[in-house]
Structure formats: C-alpha cells, structure tokens
Amino acid sequence: MIVELLIFIFSTLSVYILYGYYKNNQDFEEKGVKYLPGVPIFGNTAGSTLGRHHMFFDYQNVYKAFPVESYVGYVDGMAPTILLRDPSVIKLITVKDFDHFADHRPLSSDDLFSESLVMMKGDRWRDMRSTLSPAFTGSKMRQMVPFMNETSNNIVQYLRETEGQNIDATFLIHCYTNDVIASTIFGVQVNTLKDPSNYFYKAGQKLVASSFSKKLSFFLVLTFPFLAKYFPFFPKEATDYFKDLVLKTMEHREKNNIQRPDMIQMLMEAAKGTLKDQPHDKLDDVGFATTQEADVKPKGKLRQWDYETLAAQAFLFFFGGFDSSAAVIVMAIHELALNPGAQETLHEEVKKHHEQHGEMTYEGVQNMPYLDCVVNETLRKWTPGVAMNRVCVKLYVLPPPREGGKPVKVKPGDNIYSVVSALHWDEQYYPEPEKFKPERFSDENKHKIQPFTFIPFGVGPRNCIASRFAILELKVLLYHLVLHFEVQKCEKTSDPLRLGPRDFNVQAVGGTWVKFKSRK
Template sequence: MIAEILIFILTTLVAFAFYSYYKNQNVFKSKDMKFLPGFPMFGNIIKSSFGKNHMFYDLDRVYRAFPGESYVGYVEGFVPLYLIRDPSIIRLITVKDFDHFVDHRRFATDDLFNESLFMMTGDRWRDMRSTLSPAFTGSKMRQMVPFMNETSNNIVQYLRETEGQNIDASRLIRCYTNDVIASTIFGLQVNSLKDPENDFYKAGQSLVVGNSLTRRLSFFIVMTIPALSKFFPFFPKETTDFFRGIVLKTMQHRENNNIERPDMIQMLMEAAKGTLKMQTHDKLDDIGFATTDEADIKPKGEMRQWTPDTLAAQAFLFFFGGFESSASVIVMAVHELAVNPEAQGKLYEEVKEYHEKHGKMTYEGVQKMTYLDCVANEALRKWSPAVITNRVCVKPYVLPPPREGGKPVQLEVGDGIYNSVSSVHWDEEYYPEPEKFKPERFNDENKHKIQPFTFMPFGTGPRNCIASRFAILELKVLLYHIVLNFEIQKCGKTSDPVQLAPGDFNIRAVGGSWVKFSSRN
C-alpha cells in the first residue's frame, strides 16, 4: 500500500513537472519571446540547484544567449519570469512606471523577515520607507564612522598579531561587518576575532545560506514553490527569535532608563514615537558614484504607528544585509587588490597622502578620496551582491517589443520580473574587458561614459537599497585602514582569476579568498 502511494506521488510530481515545463514554454512562445528550454522541474537553474555553479552563471547563460533581445524568458523551477536585458526597460520598470512594479516577490514565511521593509508591499512599504529614510541622512551616517573606525582598528590589531600568516579574508571581513552592525545598530560592543563564540556572531553565521544539499534544496523549494515555503523556513527560527529578543529588550531597557545612543535602535525608537524626521538642514549626501538617489516617498495618509515587532524586523533586515551583502563585496575587493598590485599601489598613495594631511578617517574624508571611490565602484560592479533585482507586476502593463519588428508583450498582475544586474555589469557592450579589475573605469575622465542604468549595485528607482550609504561607508572605511597599514599580497592559496563558488546567492570565490597581509611599517 505504501509503495503504491509513493509511486502515485512520484508519478504525479513527474507529470506536473513536464506539464509546467511545456506550459512555460508555451507562455513565451505565445508572446514571441526568446528563451532557453531548460529542464523539467528545474527550468534554467539546474546547475546551481545541484551545486555545479553559482546562480549568476545560470542567469548569465540565458542573458548571453540572445544578445539582440531587450528581454527574454527565464524559468526558475516551475516559475516563468521575464529577464530584462535592456537598461532602458530597466528604467521603465524601476523608475518611470514604478507604480506598476512596486512589490518584490515574496519568498519567505518567516514572521520577522516578512515584516521587514524588503518584503513589505504596497502602501505599507511606502509608509515604512518614508519612516526610515531620515535614518540614512548625512548627519546620521556621520555618526556611524567612529564605530566603523573602532572596529577597523580591531582588524588592524589582529592582522599585526598574525602578520605573515595566510588569512581567510572571508572570515576576517565577516567578523568586521558583524561587529560594525552589532555596534551601529544594536548598541553592542563585540570583538568577534577575539571571541568568535559570541552569541551575536554565531547567530549571524546561521543566517548565511550555505552550500549544503539541504540548504540548496530548501532554497530551491522556497523560490520555486512559494506555497510550500512555510515548511522550509528561510531563516532558523531560533535565530530570528534571538534578534527579536535583543531589539525588544534593548528598546525596553533604554526606555525605562532614559538612555540614548547614536545607533539604529535609537532611530527605530524615534520612529515608533513619530519623532524620526528629516531635518530641513539635513541632506542625503553623495558619498560616492554608487550612492543611490532617495525618492520622495510620502505616506498616503496619517503616519503609521509601528509595533515593536515590526521595528525589530527592520533591525533584523539591516543586520542580514549589512552582515552578508556588505561582507561579500569587501572580501572580493580585498581579493582583487591582492591580485592587482598596481591598483593597490595607487590606492595606497592616495590613502597615505590623506592620512599625512588629516590623521584620521572621517565622514568628509570618505567623500574626498577619489581613487578609493573608484576601487569601491569597481568591486561593486564586478561582484555586486545583488545578481538581479526582482519585481512583481501589480497593475497590468505592456512591455515594449523585445526586438525591432516584434510585438509588445502584455504583463498581468503577479507576473515576475528579473532585472539583470551582474550580467549587465559584465556585458562587454557597457564595460570593455569586464573580467578585468579596472578602477579607472570610474575616474573623472571615464565615469561620464557609463550608460545610465548599467551600474546598479544597490538597485534603481524608489525601491533601491535604503542603506547604500551605510554599505559604502562600511566598505571604504575598512579598505582605508587595511591599505594604510598593510600590503595585501597573494599567497599559495589565492585564486587568480577570481571565480564565483557554487552556492545559492552568496558571493564567494572558489577556494575562498586567502591572502597575506604584510605590514607597511
């Protein structure tokens, strides 16, 4: 009896897989769209699903298959998606006709993450974005730099004690981003290099989607069959409970004891009271070429009163983004500087000159160092933490024809969009020799040549990354301290050229990012 049931279930799954496979093909054929057939059940993501390559390569394979198309069909498991290749159409979706594409795809059922700004939809997203925007102004970000300097000094001290050893930059940098987030958001002082068993660092490690078969399977199911996601939590419940507890207890303790500290928890407490507002003299400073514009998002009615749980979700989101996404870019920047000594030499000369004149890294200093900005931008171009940005059609929309002589394509409510980010960043049409690390692409002589909507590491339009300024600061401050004090050198385990390791969406080098730090003193 059991065998018969199992055979029935297996037969049903196989039949459904082939039904979806041909149905998705017919969707694209009926709209005269190009697509790669892929495989039943997996669509175009079979290699990354089985850990054969990184998901970027699956996306890029489809992107490069049809160079004359503005957009193509892409299948993620059972889900047909529209992969946008043309920067002008990315502009339509993310800026000009944004009201048709306000929401992200929902892919998680975790209560805490679902309450975050990233997963919010419609008017709730607009209201939360409006609430949080004042937390990322110039004056607020300026207050974060001393915390980043302090944590960077811990990194420098550790590297002095381990000089000459081969260092896994991945672990080193994730300790840095963990400790920066602990300090600037949660008001906690930790040193994860000295105490890697601290609860905060261990909780952060548990959030990183790994490359085990179990985690890949869970990720595949969550992304391709959202209805089953409640059985496969995206984040461990004990970890989300840990972060919720920290935020709620800290807010209650500060409220009871009238404590104030210039960190994100304080800003969330002000948001709960409705006192977190943009000051007339304040502004959203441009701290580099990658800085995103902040749209004038206003609530449609009265300002919402947010619950403590919802505010805790925003702190959790900032941790998740700041810990892993920021770390991945910094790690790859360190790796690239090790295998590109000429670029590192130019950066050192600028950093040394600034240090001799000013003595310490400041918020204004971040804005002054132009080659540091070039290095940061090139790392963000080549190794953007957002391989794609996703949108959902919330109002019927007609896409321009996918090619000259083609016909427009009708999108319906619920249709999913993938805006290509990394594939555009690696497209020879926009960046000659894209595989090379060339910071000069972003100097004053060249950056005006960069076509709009071909450089978008933090997304574009009103739904871009709200914390882009924080991420840029976090990257630049640490690079400044490391390059000022050490020469980053290749070692026997350093991969060159850099290739992405198989996995889900984490940006990591094959074999890790092993380097050696040699003191300049």
C-alpha cells in the same frame, strides 16, 4: 495500498512538472519572447541548484544567448520570468512605471524577514520606507563612522599580531561586519577576533551558513510557494535571538531613558513618530554608487509601528550588513592582492589623506576619488545582488522585445528580473569586463557609463535604503587596511579569481586567502 498511493503521488507530480515545463515554453512562444528551454522542474537554474556553479552563470547564459533582445524568457525553477536586458526597459519598470511593479517576489515565511522592508508590499512598504528614510540621511550616517573606525582599528591590531600568516579574509571581514553591525545598529560592543564564540557572531553565522538543506528549502519555496511555511529560510533560534535582543534593548532604554546614536535609537524614534525627516542632499553622497532617495510618502497619516515590526527592520539591516557587505569587502581585498598597481595607487591616496587629516571621517570618505573607483569597480565586477526581482501588481504592456516584434502583456503576479551582474559584465557597456580596472569610474571616464547599467544597490523607489551605510562600511575598512598593510597573494590565493558555486553571495573558489605585510 501504500505502494499504489506513492505511485499515484509520483505520477501526479510528474504530470504537473511536465505540464508546467511545456506550458512555460508555450507561453513564451505565444508572446514572441525568446528563451532557452532549460529542464523540467529546474528551468534555467539547474546549474546553481545542483551546485555546479553560482547563479550568476544561470542568468549570464540566458542573457548572452540573445544579444539583440530587449528582454528574454527565463524560467526560475518552474516560475516563468521576464529577464530584462535593455537599460531603457529597466528604467520603465523600476522608475517611470514603478507603480505597476511595486512589490518583490516573496522568498520566505520567516516572521522577521517577511515583516522587513524588503518583503513588505503596497502601502505598508510605502509607509515603512517613509518612516525609515530619515535614518539613512548623510547626517545620520556621519554618526556611524567613529564606530567603524574603532572596529577597523581592532582589525589592524589583529593583523599586526598575525603578520606573516595566511589569513582567511572571509572570517576576518565577517568579524568586522559583525562588530560594526553590533555597534551601529544594536548598540552591542563586541570584539569577535578576540571572542569568536560570542553569541551575536554565532547567531549571524547560523543565518548565513550555506547548506544543502537551505538550498533545497529555497528551491522548494520558489517552485511551490505554498510550502513556504514548512521550510523557513532562517533558523528560528537565530531569528528569535535577534528579535529578543532588539525588544529587550528598546525596553531597557525606554525604562532608563538611555540614548545612543545608533539604529536602535532611530527605530525607537520612528515608533514614536519623532524621527526627524531631513532632506537627502547630493552633497551627502559617499560615492558614485550611492542610491538616490525617491520621494516616497505615505498616502495617509504617518503609520505608527510596534516594536516587533521595527525589530524586523533591525534584523534586515543585520542580514544585509553582515554578509552582503562582507562579500564585497572580501572580493575587494582579493582584487587588490591580484592587482598591486591598483593597490599602490590607492595606498598613495590613502597615505596622503592620512598625513593631512589623520583619522578617516565622513568628509574624508567623500574626498578620496581613487578609493571610490576601487569600490565601484568591485561592486561592478562582484555585485552581491546579482538580480533585482519585481512582481507585476497592475496589468502592463512591455514594448516589443525587438524591432518588428509585438508588445508583451504582463499580468499581476508575473515576475520581472533585472540581471544586474550580466549588465555589469556586458562588453557593450564595460569593455574587458573580466579585468579589474578602477579607472572606469574616474572623473574622466564615469560620464561614459550609460544610465541603468551600473546598479549595484538597485534603482528606483525600491533601491537599497542603506547604500550609504554599506559604502561607508566598505571604504572605512579599506582605508585602514591599505594605510597599514600591503595585501599580498599567498600560495592559497586563487589567481585568476574565479567565482565559487555558493548560492547567494559571491565568493572566490577556495575562499580568499591573503597575507598582510605591515608598511613600515
């Protein structure tokens, strides 16, 4: 009886998988959308799902297969998806007709993550975005720079003590982003380089650790969304720790009337509706990549949020600030080690600024053009968000995918991807995309960059709300590192830099190992 049941389940599942595979292909054929067939159950994601390469290459393969199409078909597991190639169509989806594509694709059933800004939908997302927006203005971010300087100085001290050794940049930078996030968001003072066993860091490591079980969970949830509640993406022990930390910190501050210029304080003010709204000013931008805040307003009265929902936002800021930001900084360090000419140009600018102004400030971040070029080129080449996803919420008609083609209807629930990494590596927009050339973003050249082809923090109303914070976190540390050290290759440095098969963020094959030689 058991054998017969297993045979029935296997047969039914096989029929379902094959039916989905052929149905996806047939749908693309009927719509006149070009596609690569992929393979059953994996679609176009077999390479990354099976650990052969990074998902960057899955998108790249489909993107490059049809160079004259405005958009193409892409199958993510078993989910048919429209993959956008044309910047003008990306503008339609993300800005002009945003109301038709206001939601993200659900990725997890974890209580904290599903309640975060990035996963909220409809009016709840709009209300939360409006609530949090004042926390990320230039005036608020200016208060974070001293915390970043303090943590950067800890990094410098550690590197002086370990000079001459091969350094695992990934560990080093995770210590930095962990301590910055701990201080600026949670109000917790830690020095992970001296105490790598602190639970704040250990919980963060559990959140971002890559494993086969996590890959399998992610794949199953994308392929069979109804399984989400059975396959949480984050370890419950770690999410419970962050939730408990935020709630207890808020309770302690409320009880003892404690105020501190960090994100917890801003979230507490948001819960009371007392977080003052200040206009976003172009003069507050901290670099070319800074996203522009859209005019997102609540449709009714300002919603009051409970502390548990706000704890989910603090968790989101940790997750993004700890791992995604670290990945970009690590790749910047790797590129500087491989490109000593660019590093020396940056050092000259940093040295000059330090001689004139001393410690890094918010205004200093704004007035170092070559540092901005280095950051932008790193974000172009190694953007951690390789694709932006949107879900259709109202029937929409896409323009024809090519001259002579027919318009394509997109129904509510259909998925749309903008492939950020493929755009950033398209020779049409960035000649010799594999080369690290910060000068692409110089004042003399950046006007050549076509709109909607450089979008490392997304674009439109659902862009990354924390782009200023992320850019500051990156620039402040690079300033301190290049001021005090020459970043050098060692025998373990991969050259040329090749992307490893990690699922989510970008990393070099074998990691990033370098030496830091003190500048006397």
